[in-house]
Amino acid sequence: MTPSIFSIQHFCLQDGPGIRSMIFFKGCPLRCTWCQNPESWYAGPEVAFKSHLCIGCNLCMDNCPEQAIFRPGHRDPSRCTRCFSCVDHCPSRALEGFGKSYSIASIRDILRPEYPFYRDSGGGITFSGGEPSLYMNFIERLSGVLKEDGISITLETCGDFDPGIFYKRKKMPIGVIDDMPEPTNLCRPGFLKDVDLVLFDIKLVDDLRHRQFCGKGNTRIQTNLSNLATLAKIGGGPRVWPRMPVIPNITDTVDNLSGWADYLLKSGVFYLTLVPYHNLGSLKRIWLNITDGPVIPALKTEELEKTVQILTDYGISCFSPGEEDWQLSDR
Numbered sequence: 001m002t003p004s005i006f007s008i009q010h011f012c013l014q015d016g017p018g019i020r021s022m023i024f025f026k027g028c029p030l031r032c033t034w035c036q037n038p039e040s041w042y043a044g045p046e047v048a049f050k051s052h053l054c055i056g057c058n059l060c061m062d063n064c065p066e067q068a069i070f071r072p073g074h075r076d077p078s079r080c081t082r083c084f085s086c087v088d089h090c091p092s093r094a095l096e097g098f099g100k101s102y103s104i105a106s107i108r109d110i111l112r113p114e115y116p117f118y119r120d121s122g123g124g125i126t127f128s129g130g131e132p133s134l135y136m137n138f139i140e141r142l143s144g145v146l147k148e149d150g151i152s153i154t155l156e157t158c159g160d161f162d163p164g165i166f167y168k169r170k171k172m173p174i175g176v177i178d179d180m181p182e183p184t185n186l187c188r189p190g191f192l193k194d195v196d197l198v199l200f201d202i203k204l205v206d207d208l209r210h211r212q213f214c215g216k217g218n219t220r221i222q223t224n225l226s227n228l229a230t231l232a233k234i235g236g237g238p239r240v241w242p243r244m245p246v247i248p249n250i251t252d253t254v255d256n257l258s259g260w261a262d263y264l265l266k267s268g269v270f271y272l273t274l275v276p277y278h279n280l281g282s283l284k285r286i287w288l289n290i291t292d293g294p295v296i297p298a299l300k301t302e303e304l305e306k307t308v309q310i311l312t313d314y315g316i317s318c319f320s321p322g323e324e325d326w327q328l329s330d331r
Contacts, residue, residue: 003027003135004045004099008110011117014321016154016197018123021111025129026099029160031215032203033293034247036281040130041290045082045099048287049073053094060086060095096287104142108149115151124152124196133161136191143194155192155238156199159221165189166227195238197329199273200225202242203251205259213250222263229267232329239329243273243321248297252307261314271317271328276304 004026012020027043039046054072061069064086068079072094084097102110111125118124125146132139132155143153166189192198202225203218204210210218231237242264246252264272277299285292308318317328 002101003138004043005102006039006098006100006130008107010114012126015126015128015156015199016124017152017324017326018121019114019117020123020126020154021114021118022126022128023107025127025132025135027134028130028158029134029216030131030158032245033213034245034250034277034279034281034296035293036278036284037130038281038284038288038290039098043130043134045084045097046288047075047080047082047084047087048096048098048284049289050094050096050287053092055092055094057091059089059091063089098288104138104145107142108145111146111151112149115149118151122152124154126154126156126199128156131158131160133157133191136161136165136189140191140193143191147194152197153195154197154199155195156201156243158201159224160216161220161224163220163223163227165191166224166231189237192238197239197241197326198228200228200240200242202244202260203247205256205263209250209256225263225269226267229269233268239326240269241271241273241324241326241329242269243275245275245277246299246304246307247277248299248303250296252303254310257307257310258314261311261316264316265314270315271319271325272311273319273321273324274304274307274311275321 005023006026007024009022009024012022015022024037024040026040028041031041039048049072051073056072058072060072065083066079066081068076069086070076082097082099087095087097127139139155146153202221203214205218207217207219210216225240225242228237228240232240244251244260264270277296279296279298282292311318317325319325
């Protein structure tokens with residue numbers, strides 16, 4: 001699949017070592033109720049409408065080649081081709097387009113002027129989303145090109161991808177994989193062969209609660225985390241660093257924290273980044289006409305401190321985004 005990219009951000013400091021640029025891919029298999037990037041859910045391009053900025057000039061209607069807009073902010077989805085002509089002609093920026101296709105060569109050209117900053121700071125490129133693993137072939141090709149330029153690659157994932165990519169295949173029909181292998185039977189996934197670090201998002205350890213708050217179960221997420229951790233240990237894969245959003249009364253419960261602590265330690269992982277919750281996704285849902293999620297209270301300082309204390313008591317080293325000791329993942 002050719003991915004849609006909804007943002008390329010520069011000089012980022014919280015999503016991997018050093019100074020980085022981040023590429024955000026559209027499309028995600030999860031629907032977390034607290035998501036701050038709902039524009040990443042749908043894989044294709046989207047048009048957002050910010051009603052408070054609309055001046056009623058009707059230029060969006062006048063310049064729509066498909067005549068899909070019948071009044072500002074209201075489109076016939078069966079006629080709209082997401083060409084973004086309305087966005088380009090909106091003088092007040094009430095319309096915003098999310099999602100654009102880039103060639104690998106064009107991405108390289110955008111990033112090349114920042115290569116010196118990556119090299120001097122130990123930084124690089126981070127693929128995020130949405131979910132980059134939806135576009136494994138594209139990621140593998142793009143990573144290979146950037147690696148040829150000597151650029152370090154980090155990938156952030158929700159972990160919900162086919163575990164079959166970890167297994168060596170015998171002479172079987174296409175699509176048939178071995179049973180759960182011993183660690184020595186694991187092989188490095190092709191789409192991660194040039195990736196140096198995986199930021200692995202974890203949310204709820206209980207499968208039913210994961211379904212409730214994230215829209216899907218977490219069985220293969222946990223499987224992928226364990227397999228990646230095993231690959232890293234035997235030198236067959238990238239370093240793995242888990243990250244958890246701290247959501248009041250959802251991910252910061254004692255049961256969830258203790259459950260994840262046990263799981264991480266059994267997987268040989270004793271470090272974790274805690275990402276404090278904020279509600280920046282609420283406005284975006286309004287702009288995209290997505291039903292708003294449940295009201296989640298703001299995270300209090302004492303709640304974050306309690307979360308850190310519980311995990312620390314289990315032997316998990318906790319970090320804030322951008323303050324990680326990345327060398328821990330080499331041990």
